[in-house]
Amino acid sequence: MSSLNKFFGGLKQAGVSGRGNYFPYANAKYRLNISRFFYKSDRKDVFVAELDVVETLAFSSSKSDVVPPAAGERRSWVVDMTKELNMVQRDVNGFVLATIGVNVNNKPEAERALDQIEGLVQFAISDANPFGGSPLDLETYEHKTKGKGNDFTIHNWTPSASSAGLDAWLAKLPRGQYVSPNLTAAKQGPPVSAPAQAAGAPVQMGGRWFLPQADGSLKPIG
Numbered sequence: 687m688s689s690l691n692k693f694f695g696g697l698k699q700a701g702v703s704g705r706g707n708y709f710p711y712a713n714a715k716y717r718l719n720i721s722r723f724f725y726k727s728d729r730k731d732v733f734v735a736e737l738d739v740v741e742t743l744a745f746s747s748s749k750s751d752v753v754p755p756a757a758g759e760r761r762s763w764v765v766d767m768t769k770e771l772n773m774v775q776r777d778v779n780g781f782v783l784a785t786i787g788v789n790v791n792n793k794p795e796a797e798r799a800l801d802q803i804e805g806l807v808q809f810a811i812s813d814a815n816p817f818g819g820s821p822l823d824l825e826t827y828e829h830k831t832k833g834k835g836n837d838f839t840i841h842n843w844t845p846s847a848s849s850a851g852l853d854a855w856l857a858k859l860p861r862g863q864y865v866s867p868n869l870t871a872a873k874q875g876p877p878v879s880a881p882a883q884a885a886g887a888p889v890q891m892g893g894r895w896f897l898p899q900a901d902g903s904l905k906p907i908g
Contacts, residue, residue, distance in 0.1 A: 708763045709826050711839050712747035714754065716740075716824045717846070720785065721760060723810050723817045731767035733778055733811070736760055737822070748828060763841075780843055782806055785820050787849030799852055805859055816858060821846035 721736040738760050745754040755761060765777055783790060788799045810817050827840040
């Protein structure tokens with residue numbers, strides 16, 4: 687089973703994490719726009735979010751050589767799929783939920799989003815790049831460890847006040863392609879063509895084609 691299939695196979699059960707190890711080592715707050723969110727597997731299986739800094743709202747670092755990113759600067763958030771799988775899934779879930787405007791502390795709404803998380807993630811990393819231009823907030827914290835040189839930055843992804851919101855994002859999911867049976871027709875996006883449904887609606891990501899499976903996983907084509 688490929689890394690991507692394993693990832694989607696347990697995505698819904700993984701829960702949510704809003705944290706990761708990226709951006710400068712600092713206590714800071716940022717307003718961001720997503721350039722794109724994608725999956726690549728040329729040398730290593732990774733999820734990548736390319737993020738444009740809109741504004742740095744607060745910044746302080748205990749390291750004198752660390753400076754805040756300038757407005758317009760692009761930063762990448764990389765999730766290594768060779769790491770512990772459940773943690774990877776939680777990190778991706780937390781990022782996606784924040785992007786679509788879901789506060790993980792709002793449990794009823796978070797559960798609604800997690801019910802559709804496989805489809806949302808597959809849609810997010812598709813070549814359509816639906817997350818492109820979406821606003822997102824980030825707060826980072828310094829975390830000192832006992833090991834020499836092992837300090838790292840904790841990331842807390844949170845929804846932007848200008849996010850479109852969960853229902854708007856669920857409405858964008860192409861019907862019959864990414865949507866699970868639990869999503870009512872009123873919340874589904876426009877139908878895909880009959881041939882696409884019959885073929886299982888292949889998804890192109892990172893220059894490769896994948897066929898969605900009934901369990902939410904993706905099977906590489908070719």
